[in-house]
Amino acid sequence: MNYTLLTFSPTGQSKACALAVAKATKQEFIEVDVTHFLQRKKPLAFFNTTLIVAFPVYGGRVPRLFAEYIKEQVTCTNCNALAIASFGNRAFEDALVEMEDLLLAKGMPLIGAASIGCQHSYSDKVGSKRPDIEDFQILDRLAVYLNGKTKTVHPPGNRPYKSSMLIADPPYMPTIKGKGGTPNSHCYAVCPTGSLAKGDPSLCIHCCACIQVSNNELVMDSPKFVNVTKHLEETCQKRVDSALYLP
Ligand SMILES: Cc1cc2nc3c(=O)[nH]c(=O)nc-3n(C[C@H](O)[C@H](O)[C@H](O)COP(=O)(O)O)c2cc1C
Structure with missing residues (x-):
């Protein structure tokens, strides 16, 4: 089985994590990045591959656009998957179990998962300079473990998942x-x-x-964004370690 990266990664950190694992396997791999809306217009069908699925945690969940894309546009035959949730040093909560369910619904069992601490998209003062050497060592361990494994894993998290992030009202943008x-x-x-x-x-x-x-x-x-960022900078300074979930 070869490897296929499936990434949604607006600021590039989830993708960097997926690439680190894929390169460390020393096997051939294909990259599919569905971050941009034009890339999410087309359906994707995967065959006989291990998908390395990497995404940012948004409000303790899988980003809605990525979840919808997997639900509506992805099919697979004889595949399994690894899930990598990159989070901004706060918490990943139910993001990995949600991804487990999304992939299982497509017939793809999880054979490994990781939560990787990264710099928070909102502020370079939260999770600064991560992923760092310790985080990449975790990703290396995942790659070494992989080699032909097929046993299923269940990452931590709750069902029902925590509620999705509220839609901003009124909406705001940069x-x-x-x-x-x-x-x-x-x-x-x-x-x-x-x-x-x-x-x-x-x-x-x-x-x-x-x-x-x-x-x-x-x-x-937007005052809402400024306040959330200030709160994160005040409350999320203590390092939250990355972790691996293997059978
Ligand atoms: C809308 C939004 C919500 C986020 N929610 C969380 C969260 O719940 N927990 C957390 O630790 N980080 C959170 N983050 C930070 C990202 O998960 C983190 O920075 C991630 O590494 C970004 O990945 P990317 O570079 O692939 O876009 C959030 C970021 C954004 C933009």
């Missing part, structure tokens, strides 16, 4: 700093929903991808 500027083209390219190009805050998932590549041209100045 704004341009200063007067009359336009964000650089990279900001539009990384937006997973097209919200920035359409100027439609109701599509914005607050992933912060555009802000991170904007060279300080964009800022999320």
Whole structure:
């Protein structure tokens, strides 16, 4: 069986984790990234492969867009999967069990899972400089373990899952700093929903991808976002370790 990466990764950390595992297996692999809305227009069918599924934790859950994509557009034959949840040093809560259920519904049992501490998309002061050497050692251990294994694992988490993140009311999106500027083209390219190009805050998932590549041209100045970020910076300084879940 070869490996296929299936990633949803607005700010790139989940994808970096999946690539670290795939490269450490020293086997061939294929990359499929469905972060951008154009990549989520098409269905995907997988055959005879181990999927390495990596995604960020949003509000202790799988990002809604990724969950819907798997539910509606993914099929598989003779596959199993690894799930990697990258989280911003707060908690991953029910994200891994939710992913286990999404994959099982497609006939893909989980043969391994990991929760990997990363920098929080909202602030470089939360989970700073992660994933770091210790986090990558965990991913290496996952790759070494893999080698032909097929036993099923059940990661931690609760069913029913915690409620999904509330939809912002009123909706908000990043704004341009200063007067009359336009964000650089990279900001539009990384937006997973097209919200920035359409100027439609109701599509914005607050992933912060555009802000991170904007060279300080964009800022999320909604008081709600500013308060949540401040709270995270105050309460999520203590390192939450990465972990592996193997049979
Ligand atoms: C909308 C949103 C919600 C988030 N919720 C959580 C959370 O519940 N727990 C946590 O530890 N990190 C949370 N994070 C941080 C991300 O899970 C983390 O930064 C992740 O590594 C980003 O992955 P990416 O680089 O692949 O986009 C959240 C980030 C965003 C944008």
